Amino acid sequence: MTAGCNCRSVEWTENMIRTISPLRANFGRCTACAVRSLSICGALDETDLVEFERIARQVHLAPSEALFSAGQVASSVHNLTAGVARLYKLLPDGRRQVIGFALPGDFLGTMPSIRYSYSADAIKRVSACRFPVDAFKHFIEQRPHFLLRINEFASRELMLAQQQMLLLGRRTAEEKVAAFLVGWRARLAHIGDERQTVSLPMSRQDIADYLGLTIETVSRTLTRFEREKMLVIVSGGVRLLDCPRAEAMAAA
Amino acid sequence: MTAGCNCRSVEWTENMIRTISPLRANFGRCTACAVRSLSICGALDETDLVEFERIARQVHLAPSEALFSAGQVASSVHNLTAGVARLYKLLPDGRRQVIGFALPGDFLGTMPSIRYSYSADAIKRVSACRFPVDAFKHFIEQRPHFLLRINEFASRELMLAQQQMLLLGRRTAEEKVAAFLVGWRARLAHIGDERQTVSLPMSRQDIADYLGLTIETVSRTLTRFEREKMLVIVSGGVRLLDCPRAEAMAAA
DNA sequence: CAGGCCAGTTGATCGAGATCAATTGGGTTC
DNA sequence: GAACCCAATTGATCTCGATCAACTGGCCTG
Numbered sequence: 001m002t003a004g005c006n007c008r009s010v011e012w013t014e015n016m017i018r019t020i021s022p023l024r025a026n027f028g029r030c031t032a033c034a035v036r037s038l039s040i041c042g043a044l045d046e047t048d049l050v051e052f053e054r055i056a057r058q059v060h061l062a063p064s065e066a067l068f069s070a071g072q073v074a075s076s077v078h079n080l081t082a083g084v085a086r087l088y089k090l091l092p093d094g095r096r097q098v099i100g101f102a103l104p105g106d107f108l109g110t111m112p113s114i115r116y117s118y119s120a121d122a123i124k125r126v127s128a129c130r131f132p133v134d135a136f137k138h139f140i141e142q143r144p145h146f147l148l149r150i151n152e153f154a155s156r157e158l159m160l161a162q163q164q165m166l167l168l169g170r171r172t173a174e175e176k177v178a179a180f181l182v183g184w185r186a187r188l189a190h191i192g193d194e195r196q197t198v199s200l201p202m203s204r205q206d207i208a209d210y211l212g213l214t215i216e217t218v219s220r221t222l223t224r225f226e227r228e229k230m231l232v233i234v235s236g237g238v239r240l241l242d243c244p245r246a247e248a249m250a251a252a
Numbered sequence: 253m254t255a256g257c258n259c260r261s262v263e264w265t266e267n268m269i270r271t272i273s274p275l276r277a278n279f280g281r282c283t284a285c286a287v288r289s290l291s292i293c294g295a296l297d298e299t300d301l302v303e304f305e306r307i308a309r310q311v312h313l314a315p316s317e318a319l320f321s322a323g324q325v326a327s328s329v330h331n332l333t334a335g336v337a338r339l340y341k342l343l344p345d346g347r348r349q350v351i352g353f354a355l356p357g358d359f360l361g362t363m364p365s366i367r368y369s370y371s372a373d374a375i376k377r378v379s380a381c382r383f384p385v386d387a388f389k390h391f392i393e394q395r396p397h398f399l400l401r402i403n404e405f406a407s408r409e410l411m412l413a414q415q416q417m418l419l420l421g422r423r424t425a426e427e428k429v430a431a432f433l434v435g436w437r438a439r440l441a442h443i444g445d446e447r448q449t450v451s452l453p454m455s456r457q458d459i460a461d462y463l464g465l466t467i468e469t470v471s472r473t474l475t476r477f478e479r480e481k482m483l484v485i486v487s488g489g490v491r492l493l494d495c496p497r498a499e500a501m502a503a504a
Numbered sequence: 505c506a507g508g509c510c511a512g513t514t515g516a517t518c519g520a521g522a523t524c525a526a527t528t529g530g531g532t533t534c
Numbered sequence: 535g536a537a538c539c540c541a542a543t544t545g546a547t548c549t550c551g552a553t554c555a556a557c558t559g560g561c562c563t564g
Contacts, residue, residue, distance in 0.1 A: 089418045092504055097418040110411070112404040117411050144396040151399065152364040154406045159362070159369050161413035166341045166349040168420035169464030173521065204542065212421030217521055219543055235530085252344055425551065456512065469551055471513055487560090 029053060035081055038105030038191060043149035055135040061122040067108070069119045076130045077109030083126035084201045088209065089118045098210035100160070101184075101202060103191050107153050109136075124201045168212045176211040177221040178249035181231070181238065199237040281305060287333055290357030290443060295401035307387040313374040319360070321371045328382045329361030335378035336453045340461065341370045350462035352412070353436075353454060355443050359405050361388070376453045420464045428463040429473040430501035433483070433490065451489040 030053045036042055044052055059078075061067060067078060067085060085102040099118055102108060110117055111133075131139075140147050167179055185198045193199070200207070208215045222238070225231050230246060232239045240246055282305045288294055296304055311330075313319060319330060319337060337354040351370055354360060362369055363385075383391075392399050419431055437450045445451070452459070460467045474490070477483050482498060484491045492498060 095422040097421045099414045099417050111407050118414060147399050151403050155363050158410050161410060162351045165351050165416055165420060168417060169349045170347040214522055466552055
């Protein structure tokens, strides 16, 4: 009922490689950061960036390695710069709810909390900037515009969470899967990975745990969508043939 | 499948009456506000409060009246000072998901958004402070400590939302109802309404739409809990007899 | 106080999605 | 290329919660 490792190393799309790149020197990483404008750092000017960079540490994770785990003392906040991570909560008996997937530019900071309330680990090889909470807090407290930006990100996150509540509580399996595909495609487009084929780096188990379904139901639903010519299942993703139909399902 | 009016006038608890009170004069309301320390306003000193109060307008709603509706241009943010509100999203076909219940002290502000992403209306007679977004934004932008406070509130909200995702996606009906009772009791305790009997001002339909269940399942589950001596159903609420049991159900 | 209204409860049945159980197939190892 | 591994698919069956349908009881109205 749980987990799903997906440790197999998957080929990198050109896009992923590009967003990972700048880790050579210890200086000027931030100014060269490909996802800066997408991330909370987009609110920082050159001067702030230099100082911000000073409190950051780069971390790199292979697939299935943990960025942090629920219950640990929350000593750091993170900014994803490359790869894909899954964020999830577990029940004592092993039931799992994936509460989201993190993409480059996403900020993972459970700020006023003493412990992480969820776990995060890599699906595809992840790079992230790690900031000690104390230094991070100190930094933002004297930069109101930055705090404002973080607030916007938190609000967006909250809206997505509420959208997901509607999906989990009131939608059918078919609607859930369609909404997931449409939503995921939009998120990939947002970070510049807009292709005909929607890449799905996460396992079927991850998708099932995200949608509150079983792996079998996800699989069957995708298969049916393929039979009905809405999409084609390809290795590592799906190619959407009938987007309007998918979007109608996701909305209705 | 939708709605539930619950317009019947319910007796006020002393607590509710106390939190509603200060609406006589146009000055000094905030300094006398019973829920200030619980709300975002807890971060404001006397000087700030005076100015903050100047941009506020009091609104009062009878049960089932709307504070705002999803899709409307988001011209105001709100701070609940008395009563109970339900926050919900609707699907085109009428399916409803209650995404939360708002209590005195709760802040309803979908800040960087042009339109409300959910609807809010009164369950019990509601009083709230209404702030035009522009004035509100202007106010907070020059008060970083206030922004920090709002950020904390947003983060807490997000954590609750993620907790709710786990509940909606992975818990049984029994666990859902138990978790709801325990969580609601904790929220009432937080605003100072800590009594033996947990008051449930919302209808069974509201509870069902909050938990992703039907009204029948909620009713049957409560009845079963009563048969099993875990609680007693009383008018307007339940009396929890076996809290440890309920908490175990909610956690497991 | 008769009648109606509506929230809530209870019962009977149904069905979407879960569970159990093979089977397939791509990828890796030796 | 044989053996294996494991994610994914497919099939058969079951079950929890939904649906459909009365029924109850508190409360309001005339």
